[in-house]
Amino acid sequence: MMTNLPTLTPITSLWMHQLMGDKSILNALVHKYGSPVNIHHTDSMEENYNSYYNVFAELELKHKIFFARKANKTKVVTQKAYALGMGIDTASLQEYTQCLDMGIPASALIVTAAVKNRRLVEKAVHHGSLLILDNKDECELVQAVAQEQHKKAIVGFRISGFFLNEKRLYSRFGFDLLAITEFITANLIESDNYKLLEYHGLHFHLNGYSIEERKFALTQCLAFAQLLSKKGLRTDFIDIGGGILMNYLKNKAEWDHFNLQLRKAIGEKTTEITFENQGLGLEVVNGVLQGELKTYPFWSPVTKGNFVRKILSHQTHTGETLGDISKKLGIEIRIEPGRSLLDQVGLTIAKVAFRKLDSRDNWLVGLEMNMTQLLSGSADFLVDPVVLYQEQDFEGEPVAVFFTGAYCLERDIILKRKIALPKLPKIGDLVIFINTAGYMMHFFESSAHLFPLATNLVWNRTVENGKIDLAHFQNDENL
Ligand SMILES: Cc1ncc(COP(=O)(O)O)c(C=O)c1O
CATH class of the missing domain: 3.20.20.10 (Alanine racemase)
Structure with missing residues (x-):
């Protein structure tokens, strides 16, 4: 069922790996500032x-x-x-x-x-x-x-x-x-x-x-x-x-594969790879595939x-x-x-709130964030997130999920793409969206339901003695 699900591996930086490698700091940040939280590293x-x-x-x-x-x-x-x-x-x-x-x-x-x-x-x-x-x-x-x-x-x-x-x-x-x-x-x-x-x-x-x-x-x-x-x-x-x-992705072959699989899925030649088989700009009219991908390249x-x-x-x-x-x-x-000046400058971290199987047997993973906190003019953000499981060694099967948001809209699907994961995340696990500083985290961010806007943190320190200090994260509001 998951074989046709393309991956889109992001380009990442050392600072992202250092931060993502320290689960206790990430948990502390989400605990202190709420979910989602945006991290900026301006080097x-x-x-x-x-x-x-x-x-x-x-x-x-x-x-x-x-x-x-x-x-x-x-x-x-x-x-x-x-x-x-x-x-x-x-x-x-x-x-x-x-x-x-x-x-x-x-x-x-x-x-x-x-x-x-x-x-x-x-x-x-x-x-x-x-x-x-x-x-x-x-x-x-x-x-x-x-x-x-x-x-x-x-x-x-x-x-x-x-x-x-x-x-x-x-x-x-x-x-x-x-x-x-x-x-x-x-x-x-x-x-x-x-x-x-x-x-x-x-x-x-x-x-x-x-x-x-x-x-x-x-x-x-x-x-x-x-x-x-x-x-x-x-x-x-x-x-x-x-x-x-600017370029978000490591691998042209993955991008080409995604484009091919999307066309096949829209043409109903394979199972869907997007929520409700959305074409992201492509559609089949009278049996003919038309339109073009309306996403950022x-x-x-x-x-x-x-x-x-x-x-x-x-x-x-x-x-x-x-x-x-x-x-x-x-x-x-x-x-x-x-956008291109902000390449490799931002991460958005969100917490898993729930998991459920919908009536079509799709796994929906609800995040404590909404669609406007990862939204630009692009029809989807075609970059794989990183899932940080709190517990590494639990039993689990590979699974395909849609990440859903907190707005009371059917369309609050954070990523339109179905994402293949090694295991189903649990409540409290973290989902990290990579390279979000250019438009993605801010451009359309709104506060429907009185949800607060995400906190924007600045972290420009390197890791000292293998440790990241919570005190080194500054709230941009206080700069
Ligand atoms: C007048 C003007 N200048 C510059 C930009 C920045 O474009 P980009 O972020 O794609 O580099 C925009 C974006 O809409 C714009 O309207």
Whole structure:
């Protein structure tokens, strides 16, 4: 029955193994802080940052790296990103204000918020942070606020609608590439309409993870910057946003096997491998398998710095690379990684509350957590958890389980995938979700039923004399 259940083994770090090897500390953490509890270990951020930095250094490109802090709510990751030399990309008044309160200078902050309320604009203009503008109404608001404050506002324009061969890339964000020339010409060059907006650069952030699309978008931004330059408006930077891939999984063969088995299961050629045989984006219509996997590409061959290198070393028809052109024009390239900067930074630990067989003979293992505590835009988190049995040597058979959550929703299934385990967990055993700091632990976390939000702990100490000290775990709230 379990032979077709694929495994998806996560990439792990030494600190994770050290922690997972100390059951008494894990039990003490869950006892003290409740279940689930999130652990952050920020050392890996340096390696992630260096992966980007080294590519810019190798290409000798003027650059700036901003951490998209929407990927994780803790203060510690933002502080660490700033300490590494990064700027911070903020997406709300609260994110922006908290950065200032932590002592990060306004010059290191940018505001890309999808909706910028007046208080956010007032604060950013007052402190002199760059605002990335999305539409005409926002321009009017920023101009009005700047007028009130007798100051200039530093701005860039977000652009979308890039051409990709015959198609255009739709986005609800930003100015349409076809309309922006006329808009900037009319309002910033040929009139004083926005005389308090001090233009510095262009910005895009594309949905999805395509290197190809980013090459096209950057090419078109560089061309647009040259056009503006001819009209007397200099572009200092082009910000190519986030969406830079990271890899969660050890093994491509496992990923390929999972993809094959899912297709077979959806096509009813094997038993189900997901809850209610959910297709995660795939479906069978009139006997034909359609759609595509709507999950993050958890296995990826080209990640982080290599992903950026592929974009910047793309050769245009002149034989120059996009990096060369940026350098020639004196344009700084900016990126805003969120998820990929947090690779290997987080674990989420949850406690088993109950086990039961449902009416379809599936084992359901209820966890003291809910689906929003492991949720991103991905249709599932396709990474195997680690189960820590309190008692190692009890009798038990291999078993397949679904992990279920505490919300009163049929769909509160923590992982859609059926997970093969050596034995059925017991009440009080721990389930550890690996590499959850980027979006998974925070992005959609909610408090329905008045459940408290999970505690976020920081553990940056190494193991001393083989021991981990409970006192070394700091609550991020108290930082
Ligand atoms: C404007 C902007 N920049 C950067 C990011 C970060 O993207 P990622 O976490 O995929 O790197 C996002 C994510 O939604 C975004 O909207």
